[in-house]
Amino acid sequence: MVQLSQPLLDRSFGALADPTRRAILMQLGRSEASISDLAVNFEMTLTGLKKHVHVLEEAGLVTTEKVGRVRHCRLGPQRLQDVTQWLGSYQRMLEQRLDHLEAFLERTRGTP
């Protein structure tokens, strides 16, 4: 299995474990937005929205920058490659298991 940073995986998966945070990622993928824009869009208080953005920021999935009085959000350096890699390993493990099971059944069927 590929060596992945476990703390980074924890933060990535944790950040994705919420529907608002997943929706924020999708929206920022389409275009940058300010915290206020996001709060209006998701019908949340600024405080609630900021907490979600903070979790995404900690996972490197979102970057924020304050320009004047407005905090702008955009997608961060992390692109969920670690999460994709981990899922790939899991998928390969399941496929190998299926192969073993099929080979076992083949052998059993071959027995008189």
Added chain:
Amino acid sequence: MVQLSQPLLDRSFGALADPTRRAILMQLGRSEASISDLAVNFEMTLTGLKKHVHVLEEAGLVTTEKVGRVRHCRLGPQRLQDVTQWLGSYQRMLEQRLDHLEAFLERTRGTP
């Protein structure tokens, strides 16, 4: 975007946000194990291990069955297809954004 069950995605991503739970999934992918086997393997107390298994069970990623005094664990009905689908949508969104950016750069370059 594919319509996915948001509560199921929350539980799946939440269950994966811990290194022990990810390792339990990988181990159960290779072979079934009892709660005690897993506790020994991960050098955890039975109570601690049970909590992790419970989170995986709630997400449908693990199924347990008590036979006599031993609780056996194996992979559950969920195979993280929802998580894989969501990541696919995210990836496609990023690719589309890249396409738009490239098209924009092409147009800009074409301007005298």
